[in-house]
Amino acid sequence: MASVPDDLKYTAEHEWVRADNNGSTVRIGITDFAQQSLGDVVYVSLPAIGSALTQGDAFGEVESTKSVSDLYAPVSGTVTARNEDLDEHPEAINADPYGAGWIVEIELSEPDQIEELLDPDAYGPMSG
């Protein structure tokens, strides 16, 4: 069974969003279910720091031995950090999708969007 941590928000595109304390910046990644479906990740293409993202738009790609999946921005905002370690160790997404396998951090331009994301209870049934 894919794990769905209680303290995160989710999208139907199998991404997770972790809000920090003041809620202005979020960290995002792909869910355990997503990494299991993809198989071994061999390359992640990330947006540059400072890139403006629009909720729902593709902003990067996760590539496995067999397939390529787009990453969709779960919220609108500006990229403030990218997980540079993924360049050398893309397998972190498989090993630790909610921790070392995080993808980017986004400073929210529309903080209310957080409330529209899926709760673990709503996402859980989509990840089985």
Next chain:
Amino acid sequence: MTDLRRSPMHDRHVALGAKLADFGGWEMPIEYAASGGGVLREHATVREIVGLFDVSHLGKVTVSGPDARGFLNRCLSNDLARIGPGRAQYTLCCTDQGGVVDDLITYLLGDDQLFLVPNAANTAEVVRRLREAAPSGVSVVDQHEDYGVLAVQGPRSADVLHRVGLPAELPYMAFVDATVQGRPVRVCRTGYTGEHGYELIPTWRDSPAVWDALAAVVEEVGGRPAGLGARDTLRTEMGYPLHGQDLSPTISPVQARAGWAVGWTKDRFWGREALLREREAGARRLLWGLESLDRGIPRPHMAVQDSAGAPVGEVTSGTFSPTRKRGIGLALLDPVVGEGDELSLDVRGRPSAVRVVKPPFVESHVR
């Protein structure tokens, strides 16, 4: 989705946490992710130790009757005069236009009996064509669900066969009938990985017991079950063509550089005239290897351009090479392209640099 056929090892795959997918109408394991495998680990295990594959979706066909060998030699591309009984041969079933209906292995038992292993999805069509052409007295029997096929591939494969009591000292492409635990098994020194390996053909009914015996010993020596995902990355590293991608009814053996599997001096085989004409005129495109020079990964149908941006062909197979840690692929390219040329792939709208190379991408250890 139509009903998928299942291998006799289906329950084993499910118990091993396999991710299953449709391969030519069969529900087969891509990888054993939940059991700690995954394509990269399974691939490395085959290159370094040994992997056990279930490839029971492959077809099995017996052609028998007076001079069945002569009959097949007038149909299939390769020359059966090049081998003797107890040897297998890679061959092609071509259309009259020189396209490829299927690539397959012929096992020569004797002049009156041969055994074919075509691809799963093409078996019915190969059988149909052979039956239509067969003289009276020669029968073509589709035995798809009479036998399983298990592949033991990797540097420790001979050790695995020894440990289960099967003969392992066979030259490349030779086969012999033997038994394991009293169950008859055809042992063939064949494979699709580039490693020293065997393909074992037990009866359909005996296959799960033979799988269990092999799986126990494979684990003992540090190997693991491997899925069809790893089989694809392994064969791509060797530059072996996959029917439906690198060979097809519209991709001839002359284009795919499979001319070595054509008996050019034979006076009859399907597609002979068209293929001789194409060989004489020169192929309009040729299959080459591509090796990525950046982080791009070639994928089937990606367009290939030269440095001036002119189209020169299309990728037919591509993946991330687990051994080389870079993108590799096969592509059909214009004859003006040569080894060492640097070309550009269209990776979803972005250019990615590749170099034209001669496969294999990884040294072969089959012999």
